[in-house]
Amino acid sequence: MGSDLNRLTIxxxxxxxxxxxxxxxxxxxxxxxxxxxxxxxxxxxITVSAAExxxxxxxxxxxxxxxxxxxxxxxxxxxxxxxxxRGVRTTCASKILDNFVPPFDATVIERLxxxxxxxxxxxxxxxxxxxxxxxxxxxxxxxxxxxLERVAGGSSGGSAAAVAAGECLxxxxxxxxxxIRLPAxxxxxxxxxxxxxxxxxxxxxxxASSLDQVGPFARTVRDAATxxxxxxxxxxxxxxxxxxxxxxxxxxxxGEVRGMHIGVPKEYFVEGMDAAVEAxxxxxxxxxxxxxxxxxxxxxxxxxxxxxxxxxxxxxEASANLARYDGVRYGLRAGADNNIELYNRTRAQGFGAEVxxxxxxxxxxxxxxxxxxxxxxxxxxxxxxxxxxxxxFEQCDLIAAPVAPTTAFRLGxxxxxxxxxxxxxxxxxxxxxxxxxxMSVPCGADALGMPIGLQLIGPPFGEEAILRAGDAWERSxxxxxxxxxx
Amino acid sequence: xxxxxxxxxxxxxxxxxARLELAxxxxxxxxxxxxxxxxxxxKLNELDTGGVKPTAxxxxxxxxxxxxxxxxxxxxxxxxxxxxxxEGFFFKVPKIIE
Numbered sequence: 001m002g003s004d005l006n007r008l009t010i011x012x013x014x015x016x017x018x019x020x021x022x023x024x025x026x027x028x029x030x031x032x033x034x035x036x037x038x039x040x041x042x043x044x045x046i047t048v049s050a051a052e053x054x055x056x057x058x059x060x061x062x063x064x065x066x067x068x069x070x071x072x073x074x075x076x077x078x079x080x081x082x083x084x085x086r087g088v089r090t091t092c093a094s095k096i097l098d099n100f101v102p103p104f105d106a107t108v109i110e111r112l113x114x115x116x117x118x119x120x121x122x123x124x125x126x127x128x129x130x131x132x133x134x135x136x137x138x139x140x141x142x143x144x145x146x147x148l149e150r151v152a153g154g155s156s157g158g159s160a161a162a163v164a165a166g167e168c169l170x171x172x173x174x175x176x177x178x179x180i181r182l183p184a185x186x187x188x189x190x191x192x193x194x195x196x197x198x199x200x201x202x203x204x205x206x207x208a209s210s211l212d213q214v215g216p217f218a219r220t221v222r223d224a225a226t227x228x229x230x231x232x233x234x235x236x237x238x239x240x241x242x243x244x245x246x247x248x249x250x251x252x253x254x255g256e257v258r259g260m261h262i263g264v265p266k267e268y269f270v271e272g273m274d275a276a277v278e279a280x281x282x283x284x285x286x287x288x289x290x291x292x293x294x295x296x297x298x299x300x301x302x303x304x305x306x307x308x309x310x311x312x313x314x315x316x317e318a319s320a321n322l323a324r325y326d327g328v329r330y331g332l333r334a335g336a337d338n339n340i341e342l343y344n345r346t347r348a349q350g351f352g353a354e355v356x357x358x359x360x361x362x363x364x365x366x367x368x369x370x371x372x373x374x375x376x377x378x379x380x381x382x383x384x385x386x387x388x389x390x391x392x393f394e395q396c397d398l399i400a401a402p403v404a405p406t407t408a409f410r411l412g413x414x415x416x417x418x419x420x421x422x423x424x425x426x427x428x429x430x431x432x433x434x435x436x437x438x439m440s441v442p443c444g445a446d447a448l449g450m451p452i453g454l455q456l457i458g459p460p461f462g463e464e465a466i467l468r469a470g471d472a473w474e475r476s477x478x479x480x481x482x483x484x485x486x
Numbered sequence: 487x488x489x490x491x492x493x494x495x496x497x498x499x500x501x502x503x504a505r506l507e508l509a510x511x512x513x514x515x516x517x518x519x520x521x522x523x524x525x526x527x528x529k530l531n532e533l534d535t536g537g538v539k540p541t542a543x544x545x546x547x548x549x550x551x552x553x554x555x556x557x558x559x560x561x562x563x564x565x566x567x568x569x570x571x572x573e574g575f576f577f578k579v580p581k582i583i584e
Contacts, residue, residue, distance in 0.1 A: 308527040329577050339581070340505075340583060363504040377535060379542060
């Protein structure tokens, strides 16, 4: 095989690129070779953009030769197929957008292009980001690199698996109810969902607009911080995007957790959790205490209501956001004699079962006579959940918890019962409802070697605290995530 | 299995609102699935939310404003490039029923 440059971290690669020890072209070539070797088994990408990637790498080499190139110059990235990429097919893993080629770039894509990053392909996801396993993709599921009979998690399964398998050095995903943190946990990589409004959503195909957030996957916390820094910050084209200055996240990585108060929510350690998950999380907390942090038990009393509130709010917002897919201006168009048939048939043919389920539930929750009982009620519960976190952060600097009750389950294991699948999100969903930053960092593995993630949750715009704790944990030799045998 | 929380007629009404043509088997399945979900979300009624304000947004408060200036370039061809059917600068569609 080649030189395995695809196994480098961003931190390592950028140093070697700057010193011209390696070229961007050979780094991209190694990633593309790895993609060719594993994709038939993994299915992490819907579209591989090899020619574009090589062209971008050659541009990057020219910039690197001049010196002073940005941090991500020449770094190969995977991009969840939910980001509009000009001239490159963007499907959202749906038949309804099978042939859609965006005429514009999402803001974060523009920023990454300007930084000289290389895009190796569009990563697989659950259709319209609706799912926890990437089994809802119209292009087949993405398999877990650590065990091909198991799921990669979702909805950003392709983005997580691609990083874990060495197909790229980092990737972008999105997280609405856990869709970065869960696949990060299942695949043994770092994944961050920033504070809501930290990163622009312009050009990110919308699922639930008050919950969606852009975030990176990477093999180390430092790498993830680098990508986050490159994409975060004000954007006039997203009216919800915060103008707050973006800190230099790498500066926060002091390796020091002495004096940090880490809240441990008692409601997150419930029956039905894998013993291995519980043990790994507890062991991580003990280690953090040994490093000088203090843990304190906190309570998030409305935890048990989060999944219910989410599946009313998110589906309601989704029903509005997905109304645009009507066969008129882009995407699939069904044969029809009039406009109503056009909409009804296009959507019937183009949307998968899970998407239809959520549109139906959301439409019902917003409909006349039911709006108050369902949608409005859920929004009030959202206030209670948010308050739980506000109170908790009076007692601690960040919160530590599991990401999921289990490690990666088998393909097909949860597809027969939607509610069973929805409950995979039980530890991640509250964080989206409250708009807080959350990160998954590998902290252990079960008896079969399947990865377990530790979730670190911060107060609003508390990315530095969770990055610092995660990085310190990682550097202390907390848990060395083995590469998959793939 | 789940107590019927939603009737077939309601399912059909929602499908009309959502502009989704459903096959009979799909209608049945959705009725069962929606009943299960609606049964589950009923637990929200355990909570007294009297006097609690709903949260619609978790970002920073306020609506940013800007001048109403055209900043996009004219790009009709790019915008029409994905059209399933076009004629000149129009998206061509089947007739609109009254």
